[in-house]
Every structure is written in C-alpha cells, then in structure tokens.
Amino acid sequence: xxxxxxxxxxxxxxxxxxxxxxxxxxxxxxxxxxxxxxxxxxxxxxxxxxxxxxxxxxxxxxxxxxxxxxxxxxxxxxxxxxxxxxxxxxxxxxxxxxxxxxxxxxxxxxxxxxxxxxxxxxxxxxxxxxxxxxxxxxxxxxxxxxxxxxxxxxxxxxxxxxxxxxxxxxxxxxxxxxxxxxxxxxxxxxxxxxxxxxxxxxxxxxxxxxxxxxxxxxxxxxxxxxxxxxxxxxxxxxxxxxxxxxxxxxxxxxxxxxxxxxxxxxxxxxxxxxxxxxxxxxxxxxxxxxxxxxxxxxxxxxxxxxxxxxxxxxxxxxxxxxxxxxxxxxxxxxxxxxxxxxxxxxxxxxxxxxxxxxxxxxxxxxxxxxxxxxxxxxxxxxxxxxxxxxxxxxxxxxxxxxxxxxxxxxxxxxxxxxx
Amino acid sequence: xxxxxxxxxxxxxxxxxxxxxxxxxxxxxxxxxxxxxxxxxxxxxxxxxxxxxxxxxxxxxxxxxxxxxxxxxxxxxxxxxxxxxxxxxxxxxxxxxxxxxxxxxxxxxxxxxxxxxxxxxxxxxxxxxxxxxxxxxxxxxxxxxxxxxxxxxxxxxxxxxxxxxxxxxxxxxxxxxxxxxxxxxxxxxxxxxxxxxxxxxxxxxxxxxxxxxxxxxxxxxxxxxxxxxxxxxxxxxxxxxxx
Numbered sequence: 001x002x003x004x005x006x007x008x009x010x011x012x013x014x015x016x017x018x019x020x021x022x023x024x025x026x027x028x029x030x031x032x033x034x035x036x037x038x039x040x041x042x043x044x045x046x047x048x049x050x051x052x053x054x055x056x057x058x059x060x061x062x063x064x065x066x067x068x069x070x071x072x073x074x075x076x077x078x079x080x081x082x083x084x085x086x087x088x089x090x091x092x093x094x095x096x097x098x099x100x101x102x103x104x105x106x107x108x109x110x111x112x113x114x115x116x117x118x119x120x121x122x123x124x125x126x127x128x129x130x131x132x133x134x135x136x137x138x139x140x141x142x143x144x145x146x147x148x149x150x151x152x153x154x155x156x157x158x159x160x161x162x163x164x165x166x167x168x169x170x171x172x173x174x175x176x177x178x179x180x181x182x183x184x185x186x187x188x189x190x191x192x193x194x195x196x197x198x199x200x201x202x203x204x205x206x207x208x209x210x211x212x213x214x215x216x217x218x219x220x221x222x223x224x225x226x227x228x229x230x231x232x233x234x235x236x237x238x239x240x241x242x243x244x245x246x247x248x249x250x251x252x253x254x255x256x257x258x259x260x261x262x263x264x265x266x267x268x269x270x271x272x273x274x275x276x277x278x279x280x281x282x283x284x285x286x287x288x289x290x291x292x293x294x295x296x297x298x299x300x301x302x303x304x305x306x307x308x309x310x311x312x313x314x315x316x317x318x319x320x321x322x323x324x325x326x327x328x329x330x331x332x333x334x335x336x337x338x339x340x341x342x343x344x345x346x347x348x349x350x351x352x353x354x355x356x357x358x359x360x361x362x363x364x365x366x367x368x369x370x371x372x373x374x375x376x377x378x379x380x381x382x383x384x385x386x387x388x389x390x391x392x393x394x395x396x397x398x399x400x401x402x403x404x405x406x407x408x409x410x411x412x413x414x415x416x417x418x419x
Numbered sequence: 420x421x422x423x424x425x426x427x428x429x430x431x432x433x434x435x436x437x438x439x440x441x442x443x444x445x446x447x448x449x450x451x452x453x454x455x456x457x458x459x460x461x462x463x464x465x466x467x468x469x470x471x472x473x474x475x476x477x478x479x480x481x482x483x484x485x486x487x488x489x490x491x492x493x494x495x496x497x498x499x500x501x502x503x504x505x506x507x508x509x510x511x512x513x514x515x516x517x518x519x520x521x522x523x524x525x526x527x528x529x530x531x532x533x534x535x536x537x538x539x540x541x542x543x544x545x546x547x548x549x550x551x552x553x554x555x556x557x558x559x560x561x562x563x564x565x566x567x568x569x570x571x572x573x574x575x576x577x578x579x580x581x582x583x584x585x586x587x588x589x590x591x592x593x594x595x596x597x598x599x600x601x602x603x604x605x606x607x608x609x610x611x612x613x614x615x616x617x618x619x620x621x622x623x624x625x626x627x628x629x630x631x632x633x634x635x636x637x638x639x640x641x642x643x644x645x646x647x648x649x650x651x652x653x654x655x656x657x658x659x660x661x662x
Contacts, residue, residue, distance in 0.1 A: 040485075267622040268428075321660045365506075366470075367506055368506045368508055370467075370469050370470075370490065371502065371505070371506040371508070372508070372516075372520075373468075373489075373490035373491045373494070373518035374467050374468070374490055374491075374493075374494055374500055374502075375494055375516075375523075375576065375580075376491050376494035376495055376521075376524040376527070376580070377491060377519060377520060377523050378523070379491075380489050381519070381523070384510075385511055385516070385519070386508065387510075388510065388511070389424070389508055389509055389510030389511035389559075389560075390509065390510055391510065392510035392511075393509040393510035394510075395510075396510065
C-alpha cells in the first residue's frame with residue numbers, strides 16, 4: 001500500500017501544490033510518514049489499536065482523486081436547532097453561512113489554496129495529513145464577540161471507488177473574550193469505505209470559551225482518525241464532547257494544554273460500539289498554568305465483538321500548583337466477545353494539586369434490571385433504558401442545551417437501531 | 420389475594436425461608452416483623468420474582484400460580500414491591516421512567532397509554548397529595564436522593580400504579596417522623612377493600628400510623644407467631660427472644 005501511496009503522492013503533489021516551496025514542505029512530511037509508516041501496536045500510543053493492521057485489513061488501497069468533482073447537493077441539514085454552517089463535500093469546501101452572526105466579527109477562509117505545514121512531532125498520521133490535506137477551515141472569532149448560534153461543520157462524503165482518502169484541517173482561534181460553539185458532523189452518504197484523517201488546532205485566548213462537539217454518521221467500513229490540539233489560555237475554557245457511535249475504526253486523540261492560569265478543559269465522551277467496531281478515545285491534558293482545572297468523563301457500552309479503549313493522561317507541570325484534575329472512565333460490556341481497555345495515567349510534578357482518576361468496567365447491573373422489571377418494564381426495555389441512561393449520564397455534561405438534546409435524541413435512535 | 424403455602428427458598432446452599440405459610444385476603448393489611456436475617460427481604464424478593472433462589476412450595480396470587488409469572492408480568496397484574504434499597508439509575512429521568520412504567524402496566528391491561536401531558540398532570544397531582552416535592556420528577560432516578568426521598572419515590576410509584584397487592588420492604592427504615600407520615604399517608608389513602616398490603620418492618624413505629632389487621636413474627640424462615648396489632652407492641656417491649 002505504501003508503494004502505491006508514493007505514486008499517489010507524487011501525482012497529487014504535482015497537481016495540487018502551486019508553489020515549489022509548498023510542494024517541498026509536503027514532500028518532507030510525506031517522507032517522514034514513509035519512514036514511520038502507519039502506526040502499529042509497537043508504539044505506546046497505539047498499543048490497543050494496531051492501525052497498521054486495521055488499515056491493511058480493511059483497504060486494498062487508499063487514493064485521492066482530484067478530478068472527481070462534487071456534483072451533488074447536500075441538503076440534509078440539522079433541523080433540530082438553528083445554526084451557522086460550513087459544508088465540505090468530499091473533503092472540499094462547498095459553502096458556508098454565518099446568517100446568525102455579525103459577519104464582520106468572524107474571519108473565515110478555507111484552506112483550498114493549499115498552504116503547507118511543516119512537520120512537527122512524531123505522529124505519522126499527522127505527517128500524512130500535512131502531506132495530503134486538500135482543504136479545511138481557518139476561522140477567527142474576533143475579540144469580544146460571542147457567537148449567538150452554534151456553527152455546524154458538515155463533512156459530507158459521497159464518493160466513488162478510486163477516491164477514498166480524505167485529509168482535512170480545522171484551525172480555529174477564539175480571541176479574547178469571545179465565544180464559539182461548534183458541532184463537527186461527518187456523514188458518509190455512500191457505501192464506499194473511506195478513510196478520513198483530520199488534524200485540528202484550536203486556540204482559546206484570554207477569557208474565551210470554545211465548545212467543540214463531534215458526531216459521526218459514517219458506515220461500519222469507514223476509518224477515522226481525528227487529532228485535536230487545543231491550547232487554552234488565561235481564564236479561558238475548552239469544552240469537548242464526542243459521541244462515538246459509528247465507523248469501523250474511530251480514534252479521537254485530544255491534546256489539551258491548559259497553558260495559562262485559571263484555564264479549564266472538559267473532555268467528555270460516550271462510546272457506543274456495536275458490531276465489530278473499534279473505537280478509541282485518547283486524552284492528554286497538560287496542566288501548565290496555575291489554578292487550572294480539567295474534567296474527563298467517558299462512558300462506553302460495547303457489544304457484538306466490539307472493542308473500545310480509553311487512554312487518559314493528566315500531566316501536571318511543576319509550575320502548575322492548585323491544579324484540579326478529574327478523570328473517570330466507565331464501561332459496560334454486554335457480551336463476552338467484546339473488549340474494553342483502559343489506561344488512566346497521572347503524571348504530577350507539582351505538590352499542591354488535587355487529582356483523581358478511576359476506571360471501571362463490567363456488565364449491566366442485574367439488580368437494576370430487576371428494579372425496572374418490577375415496575376412493569378420487560379427485560380429488553382429495562383436493559384435499553386439502563387444503556388441509554390448510562391450513556392446519557394455522560395451526555396448530560398454538555399453545557400449547550402440544544403446540542404445536549406440533539407445528542408440525546410441521536411443516542412436514542414442509535415440504541416433503537418442496534419437493539 | 421395471596422396464598423403462600425409451604426414456601427422454602429434457598430440461596431447459596433443457605434435455607435432462608437423454611438416451609439412458610441401465609442394467607443392474605445383482599446382488603447387486609449398484614450405486618451411481618453422479625454429479627455435480622457429471619458428472611459423478611461427474601462420473602463419480598465421471592466414474591467416479586469427476583470432470580471437466584473431455589474424455591475419450593477406454592478404461591479397463588481389472585482388464584483394464579485405466581486411462579487408462572489415473570490417479574491414484569493407480576494407488576495402488570497398488580498403486584499408492587501417498595502424496595503428496601505431503591506436503586507440509583509444514572510441518566511434515567513425519574514418522570515420518564517415513571518411514565519414508561521405506568522404505560523407498560525396500562526398497556527398490558529388493555530388500557531390507553533398516557534401521553535406526556537396527561538401523565539404529567541396525573542403524577543403532579545399524586546405528588547401533591549402525598550406532599551412529595553415534584554422536583555424529584557426532573558432528577559435522575561434516585562441518583563443523589565436522600566434515604567427519605569428514595570422511599571417517598573417508592574410511595575409515589577405505588578400510588579401511581581394503584582397495585583392490588585403491595586409489599587413494603589422496610590420502607591420505614593431510616594425515615595424521620597415527617598417522611599414516615601408521608602409513607603403511612605400513602606398507604607392509608609390507598610387502603611381499599613380490593614387492595615392488600617404486606618408491610619415488612621423492624622419496628623412497631625410505622626404501625627402506629629398504619630393499623631394492620633394481622634401481625635406475624637417471622638423467625639428462621641417461618642411464621643413463628645401471629646396476632647393482632649397488639650403483638651407488635653409486645654415485641655417492641657420484650658424483643659423476639661421470648662417468642
């Protein structure tokens with residue numbers, strides 16, 4: 001696959017990169033990727049998700065076809081709540097509307113012109129993203145502006161066989177005293193399996209507030225790796241929630257750096273992995289400033305040969321006194337052939353901190369089933385209510401009421417479909 | 420209403436109920452008292468269908484074989500157990516749960532299910548009658564409820580489902596006097612010639628507010644003594660050892 005990818009990259013870069021300097025940076029990234037290859041379980045960060053094996057099992061080839069244009073109209077917009085929108089079709093910017101906002105306060109650009117990002121770090125999928133990304137979003141919410149409605153980023157896919165590999169970036173800067181709520185909604189309308197590799201960067205400046213929510217409606221053959229780096233500054237808040245319930249493989253990796261004093265990071269999620277799904281949530285929270293606060297609550301339900309993983313780390317820098325860090329992962333495994341792996345970690349170098357973590361996994365509580373059945377509900381409905389309640393308990397952490405309600409409805413539908 | 424004959428129940432090779440006989444007619448209130456470990460909660464669990472016991476004997480409920488009914492079928496046919504330790508169910512809204520349960524019971528009895536508005540009207544009325552704060556309706560089921568709130572929630576369910584046969588498993592334990600009155604009031608309001616109660620309790624206190632027709636003493640898995648409500652007072656003074 002790598003050899004074919006080399007050819008794909010060569011023709012892609014010739015066609016896509018307008019300047020030599022840009023072509024060079026992309027080539028550097030690609031070479032880095034080739035050196036490292038797809039991540040395998042030999043890497044600590046991937047010990048529970050052998051991506052190299054997964055992609056070779058699921059895909060013969062991954063391909064980008066720039067000639068395949070997006071000649072379809074997407075109109076299944078979310079009706080449940082009013083929102084601004086940006087639509088990407090098969091990885092390319094299509095349209096946007098900030099109808100609910102003062103447009104002077106929002107600077108928006110797509111990344112179609114193809115800037116380049118130098119290689120950095122050691123994440124081979126990030127290198128791959130830097131080499132191949134075709135489009136994305138660059139957005140600034142100007143100082144002091146509080147967006148009135150959420151922004152929904154629609155990633156819509158409707159693709160043919162020789163175009164199954166998509167690399168995007170979302171780069172957002174919430175400036176001082178400003179506020180933005182985003183829902184990233186990815187949907188695959190076609191049955192052609194796709195691999196989406198996304199890198200996202202967020203900066204929340206002084207007293208800013210960024211809420212980031214994510215839900216996928218991908219098929220059970222799709223792969224999605226989603227990398228997010230959020231830097232949270234003085235007195236600002238980053239809130240993140242992922243409802244992880246579709247695609248064969250879905251790994252969300254979130255690095256949240258609480259850079260300055262009194263900043264907070266909330267990274268919560270619900271995983272509903274049913275029928276051969278493999279979902280991972282990897283969170284790394286770095287407390288750098290003082291009086292910073294982090295909170296993680298992840299609830300997972302697994303069934304029918306599924307696997308879910310939670311890797312969560314709270315790192316407290318020697319400077320980060322008065323840190324308050326909390327992490328709790330709970331999983332319910334509905335049958336014997338599903339697996340949940342958890343790796344909670346604390347790494348603390350300051351002495352005046354309060355950190356706690358916990359991880360539990362088990363089956364549904366028979367006493368709770370008995371309680372519900374004794375009230376007239378049958379066993380099936382009792383179990384469903386418990387599963388729904390368990391995941392809803394994590395969704396309840398969402399502080400945007402409209403999106404919370406939307407997610408609770410989605411959850412209800414998903415459970416109905418699955419059971 | 421309920422006819423228990425020669426009931427024995429064993430769990431993990433330990434015989435908890437041992438040849439127990441008890442008959443409850445429609446409209447009667449029976450109290451069962453007994454020391455710790457005498458089998459009171461096991462009796463409640465067996466009646467409501469909890470799995471895990473090896474059972475012998477017979478129970479007729481409204482002339483049907485109770486053991487042929489599954490847990491939810493017993494609820495559909497009017498059997499209600501107020502739990503000693505009601506379970507906390509995170510993420511499940513109390514009001515939604517009550518509505519789902521009430522509708523499941525109504526549906527099985529061929530009655531029309533309530534829509535959200537109808538239900539809310541009924542449940543709020545019931546809560547008001549019982550002097551139960553309706554705020555519990557919007558909270559997650561029993562999550563973070565005080566001991567008293569949990570028990571009041573059980574009484575609210577009892578009152579909502581209007582069962583035929585009510586079993587209260589130590590509903591009075593850990594209650595202050597105001598909560599105790601709410602529980603007693605709930606029972607007394609439902610008291611009816613067609614409805615029976617089995618009140619399991621440790622203390623005579625609850626029986627000051629609910630006057631039972633019979634008091635039984637359960638010891639080592641069987642009824643050791645039966646009397647009228649004065650028996651409870653005697654037990655309070657003399658303890659179980661004299662029985």
